[in-house]
Amino acid sequence: MSFTQQKEEREIEEALVKDLQAGNLEAYDKIAESYQKKIYGLSFNLMRNQMDAQDVTQEVLLTLFRKINTFQGKSAFSSWVYRITLNASYMKLRSKKKEPNVSIDELLPSFNGAGFQQEKIQDWSENTESLLFSNETKDVIKKAVDLLPEKEKVVFLLRDVEGLSTEKVSEILDLTVPAVKSRLHRARLFLRKKLSGYFEEYRSKKGEA
Amino acid sequence: MICCKECVDLLYEYIEGSLDSGTTKSLEEHFQECPPCIAFFNTYKSTRTLCRDTLNEIEIPDEVRHTLQSFLKEQKKQQEKK
Numbered sequence: 001m002s003f004t005q006q007k008e009e010r011e012i013e014e015a016l017v018k019d020l021q022a023g024n025l026e027a028y029d030k031i032a033e034s035y036q037k038k039i040y041g042l043s044f045n046l047m048r049n050q051m052d053a054q055d056v057t058q059e060v061l062l063t064l065f066r067k068i069n070t071f072q073g074k075s076a077f078s079s080w081v082y083r084i085t086l087n088a089s090y091m092k093l094r095s096k097k098k099e100p101n102v103s104i105d106e107l108l109p110s111f112n113g114a115g116f117q118q119e120k121i122q123d124w125s126e127n128t129e130s131l132l133f134s135n136e137t138k139d140v141i142k143k144a145v146d147l148l149p150e151k152e153k154v155v156f157l158l159r160d161v162e163g164l165s166t167e168k169v170s171e172i173l174d175l176t177v178p179a180v181k182s183r184l185h186r187a188r189l190f191l192r193k194k195l196s197g198y199f200e201e202y203r204s205k206k207g208e209a
Numbered sequence: 210m211i212c213c214k215e216c217v218d219l220l221y222e223y224i225e226g227s228l229d230s231g232t233t234k235s236l237e238e239h240f241q242e243c244p245p246c247i248a249f250f251n252t253y254k255s256t257r258t259l260c261r262d263t264l265n266e267i268e269i270p271d272e273v274r275h276t277l278q279s280f281l282k283e284q285k286k287q288q289e290k291k
Contacts, residue, residue, distance in 0.1 A: 040269045054276060115215065116214075121246075122248060126251075188256055189217070196252060
């Protein structure tokens with residue numbers, strides 16, 4: 001998207017928000033329509049449960065409606081929507097039994113005293129194209145993301161999955177830019193390690209066949 | 210020459226294109242000498258793409274979409290009454 005397009009979209013959205021603040025219900029429809037997939041997608045990826053994601057989406061849409069006058073425009077409207085979505089998802093997650101988190105450090109790369117790779121690294125990156133379409137691969141990927149600790153997971157979902165900029169993620173989560181970068185890097189390392197186990201096993205099976 | 214640990218620490222900024230030219234050069238020299246780090250770099254990049262493509266596939270199921278639509282309609286009705 002070009003800079004001009006982005007600017008135009010932002011202006012349209014700002015106008016919609018103003019209309020909604022003035023009580024225009026048509027503006028509400030448009031806002032709900034343009035955000036519900038984002039809200040649902042993010043909450044589903046955080047909770048991996050259709051009913052919960054539906055509840056959260058309803059709650060967020062309702063909050064947007066009821067609290068629109070508390071939105072002061074200090075941050076982007078979309079950042080406000082993402083924050084409400086995250087809060088609602090976390091409330092929902094907290095009300096459920098929590099799975100014990102895996103320690104991320106155990107899955108980070110290990111090096112010897114001189115700083116050289118200690119483990120054997122296989123390059124499975126060229127095999128992924130054909131594998132990506134299998135449901136088994138998709139399940140492995142989803143499970144790996146589910147295992148990420150909360151702090152790293154949210155940064156990963158906003159930055160790498162939603163495709164938001166580092167600056168925007170730092171605004172939404174009220175984190176510094178270096179903190180966002182460091183969490184994202186750790187999340188990618190963790191996921192790389194998790195996926196490596198799966199793809200390397202696949203390669204060796206294929207080699208045997 | 211930089212070691213593997215430094216190489217891995219720099220991958221994030223390398224992909225972003227935010228490393229200065231000197232550091233980029235050292236990193237690329239390391240890659241030339243170290244196939245495991247090339248493999249690491251390729252799989253690091255693939256991880257990002259694979260996860261993004263998989264998790265972005267999520268669509269709102271039809272039944273959820275219908276529930277949301279009726280919910281919004283109801284909210285609007287209530288608002289109009291006020």
